Amino acid sequence: MTGPACVGSDPEIFFPPPWEVTPVEAPPSNGEREALAVCAGCPVRSWCLEDDLASASTASRVLGVRGGLRQSERRAMHRARYGRRPRYGTAPAEVSS
């Protein structure tokens, strides 16, 4: 198989309900585990993770399970990489004359 492993899967499993979204320090919930199991065998997992991180303007826009990682894990990665400020739509820096 060369394509995404989630093709044909129910997309909802990748978006566990809020009560099943776990913090980084906790073990994954059953809902998260179900999605992580699909990602585990995915040949495009690295690309998927990078695409998800690069396309989210803020960490809060990182949702669900993608790229073999939970929402909390990817949000932590996004904050570490881009900081806490929005990546797009920020006012340009003032130019001093």
Ligand code: SF4
């Ligand atoms: S890594 Fe991405 S493309 Fe692959 S199964 Fe998981 S969500 Fe789908």
